[in-house]
Amino acid sequence: MAAVRDSESQLDTLARVIRACVDVLPVDGASISVMSGPRERETLYASDEIAAKIEDVQFNLGEGPCFEAFSTRRPVLVPDLPQASALEWPVFAAAIAALPIGAIFAFPLQAGAIGIGAVDLYRRRPGWLSGDELAVALEVVDLVTAVLLGLLLGEDGDGLQDVLSPGREQVHQATGMLIAALEISAEEALARLRGYAFVTDRSLDEVAKDVVSRKLSPLELGR
Amino acid sequence: MTGRALSGTKRESRLLRAFVQLADTLVDDYDVVDVLHQLVEHCVQLLDATAAGLMLSDQRGGLRVVAYSSAQTRMLELFQLQASEGPCLDCVHSGEPVLVADLSTEVQRWPRFAPLAMEEGFASVHAMPMRLRRETIGTLNLFRRDTGLLSEEDLLVVRALADTATIGILQERAIRRGEIVTEQLQTALNSRVVIEQAKGVLAFAGNLEMEKAFQALREYSRNRGRRLADVARELVVGELRPDDLLSSSPRPTEA
Numbered sequence: 001m002a003a004v005r006d007s008e009s010q011l012d013t014l015a016r017v018i019r020a021c022v023d024v025l026p027v028d029g030a031s032i033s034v035m036s037g038p039r040e041r042e043t044l045y046a047s048d049e050i051a052a053k054i055e056d057v058q059f060n061l062g063e064g065p066c067f068e069a070f071s072t073r074r075p076v077l078v079p080d081l082p083q084a085s086a087l088e089w090p091v092f093a094a095a096i097a098a099l100p101i102g103a104i105f106a107f108p109l110q111a112g113a114i115g116i117g118a119v120d121l122y123r124r125r126p127g128w129l130s131g132d133e134l135a136v137a138l139e140v141v142d143l144v145t146a147v148l149l150g151l152l153l154g155e156d157g158d159g160l161q162d163v164l165s166p167g168r169e170q171v172h173q174a175t176g177m178l179i180a181a182l183e184i185s186a187e188e189a190l191a192r193l194r195g196y197a198f199v200t201d202r203s204l205d206e207v208a209k210d211v212v213s214r215k216l217s218p219l220e221l222g223r
Numbered sequence: 224m225t226g227r228a229l230s231g232t233k234r235e236s237r238l239l240r241a242f243v244q245l246a247d248t249l250v251d252d253y254d255v256v257d258v259l260h261q262l263v264e265h266c267v268q269l270l271d272a273t274a275a276g277l278m279l280s281d282q283r284g285g286l287r288v289v290a291y292s293s294a295q296t297r298m299l300e301l302f303q304l305q306a307s308e309g310p311c312l313d314c315v316h317s318g319e320p321v322l323v324a325d326l327s328t329e330v331q332r333w334p335r336f337a338p339l340a341m342e343e344g345f346a347s348v349h350a351m352p353m354r355l356r357r358e359t360i361g362t363l364n365l366f367r368r369d370t371g372l373l374s375e376e377d378l379l380v381v382r383a384l385a386d387t388a389t390i391g392i393l394q395e396r397a398i399r400r401g402e403i404v405t406e407q408l409q410t411a412l413n414s415r416v417v418i419e420q421a422k423g424v425l426a427f428a429g430n431l432e433m434e435k436a437f438q439a440l441r442e443y444s445r446n447r448g449r450r451l452a453d454v455a456r457e458l459v460v461g462e463l464r465p466d467d468l469l470s471s472s473p474r475p476t477e478a
Contacts, residue, residue: 074410075405075406075410107409108413167301173420173422178423179420180425183461218427
């Protein structure tokens, strides 16, 4: 988490991405939070005071759409917040009743089992996003995930967006094999795979394939 | 009538079982990836299909392969995505079924996909859209070694299976809400990643092939009425020890 906070240039990038997202989409504000558990979280960026307030209130109360997105690891999309929140999050609803918030779209930042945080978008008036707008929002979420995962792994986020794709089946399987062989976390396993590929001057896919086909023992990557 | 694998009665009872099983899965807390895997397996068992695969929209303008009956099918599906051509892509874009009785007549239409599929031993393809009103959320694809189309009756079965799975993904009770589609699809895509990681954990711990690892994972989840994705996550983060899972479900049973 400290690595994330201390990397100013990457944080600037994230702030720019989020501001662009707010400009392009019919939303009025956005924020990024990183979390390592329900009680440990930090707002990395909030585009305005309302966005910051949405985050604070939820994590103080332990309920609300963004909190739920992180803890259940699924998007929580609420196009009509006044209607939904009183039922689902009554305490949160009461706490934000005075604020002009019509809709909240909360997306978890995650890479498989690695939970990183959440991106939250809000708009003043209720309403759902169109298919194209949703595509933009999801691309932004992917990008933010890649940058933050890069910081967690201690490297730049280059190429990570692609690594997270569900299509890279063998990369995920090899990650799992390293987790079991070396008793390390998924983050660490992915970092070892990437590191090994880098020093042996091979592609991540080649290394993953060799691990999965057992040409290369995962213990070799334990050093 | 090309060699139908099952006799009438046996087939009917299997068909019934397939629907009951799919419907059962949808009653409580179920796992989308698991439902889709069941679906492709049913297609191969019930219909005159050699292999089956399923792609879902990633809602970013692309598609993702989420379930397949064999590694070969997965490769064919991925190839279409890479080459940006093929029956499954046409099916998603048009929202209509794409039925190809003989791939050798479609080389001009899909100059890269058709030869590759034939090289892999496939002669015909059926791609069925998974549709919710105007939105196509994915496609169910059957690949066959023989030329020719499925019978009308079999096509109805494919459509019914695809519709059941679509409803499953979208949760019937909330089907009107557009945001549910996104929540479910995005969660399914991430689950896919966690499940692959969990397969790797089990493959190493139990010295298993990936397919066997997947079977063990499913078996354990099903026996305990747990969601596949939840069990997978627990394995990956170390809350569940692979040995505990493997010792409790020694041999996956045949469906």
